Amino acid sequence: GYLDLIESLGLRVLEIPTHPATGLSLPALELALDTQPVRAVLAAPTLSNPLGSVMPLAAKQRLVKLLAQRRVPLIEDVVFNDLLSGDQRRKAAKAWDTEGNVMVCGSFAKTLTPGIRLGWVEAGRWRDAVATHKRLQGAATNVVLEEALADLLTQGSYEAHLRRLTASMRQRRHEARHLIAHHFPPGTRVSNPPSGDTLWLELHPAIASMDLFKRCASEGITFGPGELFTATDRYRNCLRLNFSGPWNAITMQALARIGEIARQMLERPAASPTPPVLRRA
Structure with missing residues (x-):
């Protein structure tokens, strides 16, 4: 924003x-x-x-x-x-x-x-x-x-809440990084922040995160394409994951599915359009 x-x-x-x-x-x-x-x-x-x-x-x-x-x-x-x-x-x-x-x-x-x-x-x-x-x-x-x-x-319960929240986020980051390591294409790089609810991924240069987003969105899965976080043309092969919402089997399956689609894009890139055949009038 x-x-x-x-x-x-x-x-x-x-x-x-x-x-x-x-x-x-x-x-x-x-x-x-x-x-x-x-x-x-x-x-x-x-x-x-x-x-x-x-x-x-x-x-x-x-x-x-x-x-x-x-x-x-x-x-x-x-x-x-x-x-x-x-x-x-x-x-x-x-x-x-x-x-x-x-x-x-x-x-x-x-x-x-x-x-x-x-x-x-x-x-x-x-x-x-x-x-x-x-x-x-x-x-x-x-x-x-x-x-x-x-x-x-003013109550001690707020600090206790923060400790529980940070512990929960730590566990989610660990599980998310594990899923990324097993389901995303080889060579995928991922951040390792000390806390927070986001991870930043760098995919193979051949994978455009906006194209990946469109394919995932057709299955009801969304994330932040890298282009949303810059005023330039950088980070076209990057994306941000946010796991502040519900974290359950469905969410984990969705994360794994993003990686599977990324693998498919790398293994089977979109075919170039066939050039038109010129005919004599």
Whole structure:
């Protein structure tokens, strides 16, 4: 949704390379700041979507310092932070912000229930402007739901819930990676995030994930083709799997079926259309 939102605001996206384990490349970001008219940086330093990468604490600190020196705002997405069990690893880059240059945004949709649709923002030096924008253009918020959630967060049951959730996600990731290893084409590469509910796959270059999606959708199976996660033509042979919903035999069979269809596409690629025969009039 980020790409659609940014486009609707008349802005352009400059993608920064990201390591699947350690996250945003700071040298690449610094090069972009030196050569491009960067107005703001939007990043998820902890459990980025779709890779699930986590920037080391020293890298988070350097990111904040780098952008503060150049007066470039950082919009930090922490929607997945609570899915990490260690307090140090889930620590936001905002922790090193001393000038209000980091706007941090979170949500409870990933940790409690998607239907709750409640989030929060600590907007730094833009606090008043964001509050005004929310009041004028934002939808009304259910105050009763806000009060109930605030009460829940003061109770120890919320932390216990997070521990159960992360354990459940860990088991799902393990089972999903096992299915991928057994059913997807040889050479398939898959991410191994420390937590979260997504996996990123890189298939054989001959397999277009959008074509794979169409074949799977005809059988009622869906996933995120790689092209949805970029403003360029990269990642055409990649896809994102999300296992935050029901995880049962049907879901596992569907995952295995994606791999089987991918194998068929690799073994029997679509035939090229027969060229027309030219005849004399």
